[in-house]
């Protein structure tokens with residue numbers, strides 16, 4: 001069966017949809033409107049707020065809040081909900097590590113660092129440098145970590161500094177209206193910079209970068225659902 005080529009109407013904010021093979025395919029700009037931005041701001045400052053409380057504060061209905069949050073979770077904009085525990089309040093120490101290595105070793109070094117429990121955040125910088133934020137439960141853990149670090153051959157040099165105090169700690173994202181949501185295509189994994197093609201399968205929204213990916217993805221999805229192994233040939237676009 002052939003999927004028809006559909007040209008999607010590019011509408012800012014508004015949503016268009018077409019039916020392909022009995023599926024409703026949506027297409028819309030992935031821009032955050034005021035409601036999304038307000039919901040995110042509220043949840044970012046208090047992840048325990050109920051949908052009802054958010055609805056009251058934003059002036060939209062509780063089902064609207066619920067649907068918006070579900071979408072933001074599916075898009076990976078909301079990564080999760082967790083308690084923000086102050087490491088200093090439980091007598092832990094925080095350090096910042098800067099590592100220099102050869103460009104070819106950047107990936108393996110950041111991967112090795114990421115596997116360490118004491119490493120809480122890893123950021124790859126330009127110029128073959130990696131910065132990591134570390135937390136240590138006690139001095140003994142720091143010694144163990146430094147022993148391990150010394151043995152990582154790919155590291156050319158490093159610098160580790162203990163934090164004296166933390167003056168400011170805010171969530172990473174600054175949420176404002178009109179921000180574009182950038183998510184990877186479910187088929188080719190490329191970041192969708194343009195208008196995504198969305199398809200609802202089994203009650204869940206799936207995001208694709210173009211109609212070719214939509215076709216491939218839908219075929220793959222149906223094969224997996226039917227329990228048939230994926231075909232060996234993989235067409236690109």
Ligand SMILES: [Zn+2]
Nearest residue numbers: 185188209213
């Ligand atoms: Zn794609």
